[in-house]
Amino acid sequence: MNASSNFFIGIDVSKPFFDASLMAVIDHQKQSIETARFDNTADGLKAFAKWLKSFKVSMDQNTLVVIENTGIYHRLIWSFCNKKGLSLHIGNAAHIKWSFGIARGKNDKIDSIRICKYACKEADTLKASAVLNPVLMQLKDFMTSRTRLLSQINSNKQYIKELKNINDPTVQKVIEQAHRTAIEGIAQSIKDIEALINKIIAENIELKHNYDLLITVPGIGHLTAVYLISCTTNFSAKITGKQLACYAGVVPFEHSSGISIKGRNRVHHMANKELKKLFHLSALTVIQYYPEFRTYYNRKKEEGKHPMSILNAIRNKIALRVVAVVNHQKPYVNNQLIAA
Template identity: 50%
Template sequence: MDAERLCAYCVSHADTLKASKAVSEAVLQLKDLYAVRARLLRHKAAHSQHLSALKRSEDKTVYAALEQGLRPAIEGLKKSIQKIETAIKELIAGNEALDTRYRLLLSVPGIGHVTAVYLICCTNNFSEAVSGKSLACYAGVAPFGKQSGTSIRGRARVNHMANKELKKLLHQGARSVVVHKEEFRSYYERKKAEGKHDLCVLNAIKNKILLRVASVVSKGRKYEEKLPVAA
């Protein structure tokens, strides 16, 4: 039934539908490496949490025996993660298109190595024009208002149909720039003083980060941080 409906839709809209660009071999490899990295990190976190729980619940003798079995697995996962990270960096460095986008993304405050790699994977290395608004919608950080008729209006909310992994990475980036970047710290403090909720302000900062991402990619020029005006 799904196949029939998709086919009917394609036939009825054949004059307006446009084929997406094929995902490059390099991006496919990067996606595979990122997926393996994420899987290894989950396993490492699970073993580490289990070991921590055992330390609290078991006596020292039992814990020492259990640690002998789990500790080598954790160390092995750490080494595997390091090898995957090296492979990711080598793949990017060896591909001009990937390396160019990667360096542009890293110039944006709040975008680190992992977030830059993930954005490249999500957008097929920005093979098509991507606006800041579309990125914000995709990451679930763009607020949408609710309105019924002309009188009933609800508070603007973000859509829960979003890429949760990207949203999580952006949250970490937003927390970082609030601490380390004067521009974002002053914005955060000003909005908090106005009575805005912490998560609401952070959401706005995530939006600002993505707007800068779209800007540097479209212009092909690294982000130039605005220096604070001297008093």
């Protein structure tokens, strides 16, 4: 393949199918964009490969594929790109959307074309996403399943509680018995999933090593450590503490403009809410059990700071320590990073 030829592919993924747009750049000249739709299945990817071959797309680093992060629906394409040696960037959907500027109207084909143009325009700044790790995907799915099942238990318990004050005692007893059976079954399922999570961590050397480092950080328990590993792909991207804090939504940003808007600094609503909740629980724990953080909390409170503002600062501190122990590969002990 001519070294002066580059290919940019934008893919809009949905559950049943995906739309692909292909732009070739030959000798710095953009060619017309080709589009097609394929089933989001193994057979659909075979057809996609033949389509790329018909346009003589190079299956190497001269081709860049960009897709939006759809949670689970893009995984087949992710695996396909890894096997074919294609550079793949899995982008934040909101970031890609905002890059379009003011856009009127949309459909899957148009979105794929816009993503294709975005890939060409931002090619020099886009970083290739990590290779799909089946073990980490299993861990992430198990953690998500655990959260969903726990939510079902809480929902059932709340429903029973709401009925208790208004229901006939006889009817209430029957309902409670029926829900008790369901709750016990779900609780057992959660235990089974937790056993699988523990098995994955124990059997994988890299995961176990970072897990052991994370739980040395004050406030970071078993579930928080596992969730951090799953949502950061075991810190493979070498993120900074500030990046993790931003991702968790615990970094305050200035909110002002000229002389008319003088708002207080505040965190952004775009965040991983589950991670933010876990960091919040960690902050409550360290205030109660760690003198370093308890002293900090009391001092700031005496200075007149709002309790939630102080808690957010502690969440931020925990995020910074999490990344520090992983990046330095040293456990956290007595507010110092020391060799293991």
